[in-house]
Amino acid sequence: MSLPHAILTALLEKPSSGLDLTRRFDKSIGYFWSATHQQIYRELGKLEGEGLIRTLPAEQPARGQKKSYEVLPAGRAELARWTAAAQDPRPQRDVLLLRLRAAAVVGTAGLEADLRRHLELHRRQLAEYREIEQRDFPPDRDAPEDRIRHLVLRAGIDLETFWTQWLTHALAEFAELPDD
Amino acid sequence: MSLPHAILTALLEKPSSGLDLTRRFDKSIGYFWSATHQQIYRELGKLEGEGLIRTLPAEQPARGQKKSYEVLPAGRAELARWTAAAQDPRPQRDVLLLRLRAAAVVGTAGLEADLRRHLELHRRQLAEYREIEQRDFPPDRDAPEDRIRHLVLRAGIDLETFWTQWLTHALAEFAELPDD
């Protein structure tokens, strides 16, 4: 039940149309909560129906016309409520670790190439995060919202760092393993 | 599409009944692929229908009677295929980071307590993993399957380590933030 709240956050940061949101989910927010445009449009409809957001009173919104949304007070309140409410971490789900465990039983043949590919993907992501950090968080700027957003980005950077290290280590282990 | 493969892996490690599997998913495998007993029973039915597993020829399986499954050759082949096939990492989804980003907009009130709670949960999980490491992976044992399984456990340990550090850091930042 987090997509609506992700959308509320994005709209509070800046009122947007469905497509704008989609683009923004492909960047920043999507780094830890991805969504397709179909999901977003559906959710925008629901949120409007619940009175949490409304369309910006622009020209008549015909099909194929842009429709921008902004958050209503009720929406902001709901987001604040949700942010503060205790939530248990959702159960981990990691396919790669599962595959590795399977490989311990059926053999590692073929898996190594995909580990390499994943390593490359994580390296790229890490580089992208570092660029964002350079660009958006120069040293000595510290408005409270910036500090919090920087904290989120740090999590992303450290997670990607972890994965690149772990994958490197895993590949080194593979090299020592007897062929199977 | 990973649950069936998680089950195949578990059954290859040791033929089991639905309830046995449920228990094992609450431990080891569930650490990176959790599943409820309802999911497991449903999936066992499907896998049997597809000829990938079969019930161990025990006594007649009436309702309320244990029914144990073992993996058939076709099942092992399917697992090997799946393990070796290239798969893109599935998009990240982290509610806590999303909430933090929302907090940058609607304020951090109430969030701090839950961060503390999460920190405690991750500490506990980390301690549990370390115990398992002590117990199951003493130094100088290194059959190939053990090395791979140890690698998986290391990922768990390092991830929990990351989260405890990050949460500690986040709480320190919160302490410096002006109240809101």
Added chain:
DNA sequence: CGGGTTTGTGCAACTAGTTGCATAAGGAGG
């Protein structure tokens, strides 16, 4: 031996997310 708890299996309904496709407006180019 009768009633409550535990063990074990399972169905049904719901929620969230994914995939595939439809539709319309507007602009670009021959």
Added chain:
DNA sequence: CCTCCTTATGCAACTAGTTGCACAAACCCG
């Protein structure tokens, strides 16, 4: 002007996972 591409919105069907509940056998206890 007609076609093709891009922008923009959206529906429908499907898949995976969650929640709530049902039910039978076995075991345990007074």
